[in-house]
Amino acid sequence: MPNSMIAVFFIFVLKTVALADEVDTKIPCPDFCKCKSIDKMECSVESLPLSLPAGKFKRISFDNKGETLVDIPAPVIKMQPNTSIDTLVLQYLNISTIKTNAFEGLGNIKLLLISHSSIKKIEPYAFRNLDITKFMFLNDSIDTIESFAFSEFNASTFNIFKSNISTIQTATFNKITSKLLIALSTIEDMQAQAVSNGTLTGFIALKSRIIQFGCNNFHNISLVKIKANMTCNCNSVWLMENVLTSDANLENIICLAPPSLAGISLSQLNKTDLCNSSTITDSVCPNITLIMEYIKSNANKWDASLTMLVFIVSYILFISLK
Numbered sequence: 001m002p003n004s005m006i007a008v009f010f011i012f013v014l015k016t017v018a019l020a021d022e023v024d025t026k027i028p029c030p031d032f033c034k035c036k037s038i039d040k041m042e043c044s045v046e047s048l049p050l051s052l053p054a055g056k057f058k059r060i061s062f063d064n065k066g067e068t069l070v071d072i073p074a075p076v077i078k079m080q081p082n083t084s085i086d087t088l089v090l091q092y093l094n095i096s097t098i099k100t101n102a103f104e105g106l107g108n109i110k111l112l113l114i115s116h117s118s119i120k121k122i123e124p125y126a127f128r129n130l131d132i133t134k135f136m137f138l139n140d141s142i143d144t145i146e147s148f149a150f151s152e153f154n155a156s157t158f159n160i161f162k163s164n165i166s167t168i169q170t171a172t173f174n175k176i177t178s179k180l181l182i183a184l185s186t187i188e189d190m191q192a193q194a195v196s197n198g199t200l201t202g203f204i205a206l207k208s209r210i211i212q213f214g215c216n217n218f219h220n221i222s223l224v225k226i227k228a229n230m231t232c233n234c235n236s237v238w239l240m241e242n243v244l245t246s247d248a249n250l251e252n253i254i255c256l257a258p259p260s261l262a263g264i265s266l267s268q269l270n271k272t273d274l275c276n277s278s279t280i281t282d283s284v285c286p287n288i289t290l291i292m293e294y295i296k297s298n299a300n301k302w303d304a305s306l307t308m309l310v311f312i313v314s315y316i317l318f319i320s321l322k
């Protein structure tokens with residue numbers, strides 16, 4: 001794991017501890033919520049959008065054991081200006097749609113966790129105007145993340161952990177500046193230009209699969225410590241030249257087909273080998289099928305366990321909010 005990621009993790013822990021240390025004056029528990037302590041509330045989804053009176057509310061979770069199909073409306077919380085909510089947890093929900101501007105007015109949120117939920121659709125600009133420290137999908141199953149869903153949104157780290165996503169549409173991550181970390185997850189179709197105009201600071205896939213991996217301008221992105229199989233043909237030239245240029249391990253991308261190239265790694269091939277014809281089309285920005293797998297080796301053991309530790313500690317911190 002890169003040092004920068006470890007740094008981000010510790011900053012996250014320190015920030016979280018710092019937040020936990022701030023003690024608020026007593027405020028009454030709002031209707032529809034159970035207050036575990038002064039600033040930790042668990043609220044009923046029946047009351048969405050939730051109206052909160054002015055107060056120093058800090059941490060809110062919505063939880064209904066997935067029993068009702070709900071929308072996450074815009075805004076999900078109606079409250080007085082100058083909100084102090086810094087942590088929002090949506091868990092065990094059966095969500096049909098996270099609406100555009102769902103988190104409007106919640107500009108102080110630093111941690112946003114969506115977990116154990118099944119989500120049919122995330123609309124464009126659903127997370128507009130959030131500028132957060134940590135965003136995480138955890139054990140979610142998501143049908144469609146629509147174009148521009150994560151536009152006008154910043155997060156220092158963006159984690160997709162133990163989640164299955166069917167479709168990530170074109171321009172979903174338009175102009176996002178986060179580090180994108182995907183672990184133990186499956187993305188069935190990451191459409192072409194999903195990270196369009198992206199300024200991602202990192203893309204790490206760990207024990208994950210991206211089955212249909214549309215063409216993306218991943219010039220600065222590395223798939224590190226990933227082993228993958230693919231059909232080697234002219235489409236692979238794009239991968240060879242645009243995606244895996246710097247840190248990535250081309251030798252770990254292995255051709256499954258055609259038979260003449262089976263078992264050979266991309267690092268040993270050139271454009272002519274791949275295309276096997278005179279019609280090499282540089283302009284092609286193809287979709288490819290890349291079955292990925294994390295490399296298990298002694299050299300990577302420490303990195304892997306540290307990454308898992310980041311998730312586990314993050315998870316415990318979030319769960320302790322309940």
Ligand SMILES: *[C@@H]1O[C@H](CO)[C@@H](O)[C@H](O)[C@H]1NC(C)=O
Nearest residue numbers: 065066067068069094095118
């Ligand atoms: C979620 O709601 C849909 C539609 O009502 C229903 O078919 C599905 O079984 C629900 N899922 C869960 C986990 O309850």
Ligand SMILES: *[C@@H]1O[C@H](CO)[C@@H](O)[C@H](O)[C@H]1NC(C)=O
Nearest residue numbers: 054055079080081082083084
């Ligand atoms: C909200 O914050 C702004 C600037 O931080 C301040 O000018 C304003 O008075 C605050 N409003 C309320 C209702 O506290």
Ligand SMILES: *[C@@H]1O[C@H](CO)[C@@H](O)[C@H](O)[C@H]1NC(C)=O
Nearest residue numbers: 128129130131152153154177
């Ligand atoms: C996201 O970060 C960029 C660059 O720092 C900034 O211009 C933009 O206003 C930020 N957006 C939000 C919603 O905070």
Ligand SMILES: *[C@@H]1O[C@H](CO)[C@@H](O)[C@H](O)[C@H]1NC(C)=O
Nearest residue numbers: 138139140141162163164186
């Ligand atoms: C994701 O898919 C895998 C395999 O299809 C399944 O075992 C796992 O339970 C799914 N996870 C979620 C959160 O739906």
Ligand SMILES: *[C@@H]1O[C@H](CO)[C@@H](O)[C@H](O)[C@H]1NC(C)=O
Nearest residue numbers: 066116117118138139140162
């Ligand atoms: C993930 O979610 C699924 C379905 O909600 C559940 O059956 C499973 O136990 C969860 N896994 C973990 C590790 O929480």
Ligand SMILES: *[C@@H]1O[C@H](CO)[C@@H](O)[C@H](O)[C@H]1NC(C)=O
Nearest residue numbers: 170171174175193196197198
């Ligand atoms: C990316 O940026 C270019 C130029 O700034 C613009 O023409 C194009 O529409 C953008 N693409 C998307 C999907 O936003």
Ligand SMILES: *[C@@H]1O[C@H](CO)[C@@H](O)[C@H](O)[C@H]1NC(C)=O
Nearest residue numbers: 198199200201218219220221
């Ligand atoms: C890639 O990253 C380097 C620094 O890490 C930066 O100088 C360069 O501008 C980036 N290139 C693009 C195309 O974003």
Ligand SMILES: *[C@@H]1O[C@H](CO)[C@@H](O)[C@H](O)[C@H]1NC(C)=O
Nearest residue numbers: 268269270271272273274275
């Ligand atoms: C590509 O590699 C083959 C050997 O695998 C070699 O014969 C050929 O000259 C190379 N072509 C180029 C353009 O480097």
Ligand SMILES: *[C@@H]1O[C@H](CO)[C@@H](O)[C@H](O)[C@H]1NC(C)=O
Nearest residue numbers: 258260261273274275276277
């Ligand atoms: C290249 O094409 C020739 C003739 O079509 C074929 O015999 C050969 O197996 C092909 N090589 C590869 C690597 O596909």
Ligand SMILES: *[C@@H]1O[C@H](CO)[C@@H](O)[C@H](O)[C@H]1NC(C)=O
Nearest residue numbers: 189191192212214285286287
């Ligand atoms: C890539 O796949 C998408 C569907 O996921 C399709 O709309 C698009 O046309 C494909 N692009 C290419 C170049 O094949």
Ligand SMILES: *[C@@H]1O[C@H](CO)[C@@H](O)[C@H](O)[C@H]1NC(C)=O
Nearest residue numbers: 227228229254256291292293
């Ligand atoms: C790649 O293919 C080989 C040979 O068929 C297989 O053993 C391996 O599990 C595959 N790896 C992935 C990541 O699918």
